[in-house]
Amino acid sequence: MEKIVSVKALDKAGGHFAVKVGDETIFVARGKNGYHAMDAVCSHAKCILGQYDSDNMTVKCYCHDAKFDLSSGKMLEPPFVAPNAPKDKLSLRLFNVRDNEGFLEVDVD
Numbered sequence: 001m002e003k004i005v006s007v008k009a010l011d012k013a014g015g016h017f018a019v020k021v022g023d024e025t026i027f028v029a030r031g032k033n034g035y036h037a038m039d040a041v042c043s044h045a046k047c048i049l050g051q052y053d054s055d056n057m058t059v060k061c062y063c064h065d066a067k068f069d070l071s072s073g074k075m076l077e078p079p080f081v082a083p084n085a086p087k088d089k090l091s092l093r094l095f096n097v098r099d100n101e102g103f104l105e106v107d108v109d
């Protein structure tokens with residue numbers, strides 16, 4: 001587990017942000033039932049995610065609107081420039097994340 005930032009940073013960032021941890025860039029968000037962490041690099045063309053919908057736990061890519069499920073990492077909607085993209089092959093990796101005495105820790109191993 002790698003300590004990345006105070007949980008208070010999520011308040012200032014509106015409940016989500018992308019952060020570099022080691023070699024990974026990770027999208028971190030506060031959900032209804034805790035914290036979530038997913039690869040922040042879009043599987044389509046490597047843009048950094050994204051627009052967070054906390055009600056539906058989804059993240060939309062700013063570049064071409066691909067939508068990802070933050071709970072599973074699955075691509076829910078393909079990029080508008082590639083409507084036939086194989087969504088099942090374009091999932092993003094999830095990371096374990098936890099609050100350890102006020103600091104978020106992400107497992108990047």
Ligand code: FES
Nearest residue numbers: 042044045061064
């Ligand atoms: S780079 Fe994300 S949808 Fe194209």
